[in-house]
Amino acid sequence: MPIHRNTSRRAQATKTAIYVATLTIGAALAALGSLAAHAQPRDDMREQRRDQQRLQAQDFGQREFNANCAACHGMDAKGRGPVAGFLTKNPPDLTTVAKRNGGVFPMDRLYRVVDGGDLPEGAQSAGPHGNREMPIWGRDYRVRDAEYFGDAPYNPDAMVRGRILALLEYLNRVQVK
Numbered sequence: 001m002p003i004h005r006n007t008s009r010r011a012q013a014t015k016t017a018i019y020v021a022t023l024t025i026g027a028a029l030a031a032l033g034s035l036a037a038h039a040q041p042r043d044d045m046r047e048q049r050r051d052q053q054r055l056q057a058q059d060f061g062q063r064e065f066n067a068n069c070a071a072c073h074g075m076d077a078k079g080r081g082p083v084a085g086f087l088t089k090n091p092p093d094l095t096t097v098a099k100r101n102g103g104v105f106p107m108d109r110l111y112r113v114v115d116g117g118d119l120p121e122g123a124q125s126a127g128p129h130g131n132r133e134m135p136i137w138g139r140d141y142r143v144r145d146a147e148y149f150g151d152a153p154y155n156p157d158a159m160v161r162g163r164i165l166a167l168l169e170y171l172n173r174v175q176v177k
């Protein structure tokens, strides 16, 4: 029965071919799948790198000012922000601090005003802004950084100092002569 044997051999060969083809297609699909899986994080990384570049291109001090201070002090730091009208005290024009101080930018005093760390205990705990209208940024920044970093190790003092110094460096640059 050579014909029969032939047929069954051919059938066997066909089966093997189908089996191999299935394996190959399976492997190809699996490879494609893992490519697709890898493409996703690569896009995320590209997006992250773009965000990083955008952030680095910005003026850090100016960004902090616009985000945290402009509501009261105004985008131009001249004291006419949208919230200014709701305060009992007018937020001062921050571009004339040096002019009002004999041409010297009073770094030390302004640091203390912004940080608020040397306010008496009572003043610090009375309401979200203390018993003055200017928020206590040293404390606010500390709380926000703690939320942001969670369990990751970081230096809270360095973070707060960095932000306040960047803010003051920006304000120093916008002083009128």
Ligand code: HEC
Residues within 6 Å of the ligand: 065, 068, 069, 070, 071, 072, 073, 083, 087, 089, 090, 091, 092, 094, 097, 110, 113, 114, 132, 133, 134, 135, 137, 167
């Ligand atoms: C809720 C409104 C408000 C916000 C927000 C605010 N300030 Fe003030 N700021 C004031 C008011 C009002 C004063 C006047 C002093 C007071 O509090 O009585 C003041 C005073 C100041 C002074 C003192 C100026 C001087 O000549 O003595 C500085 C410096 C200052 N703010 C910087 C900042 C910076 C920097 C930020 C952002 C981190 C900021 N402020 C956010 C309301 C605000």
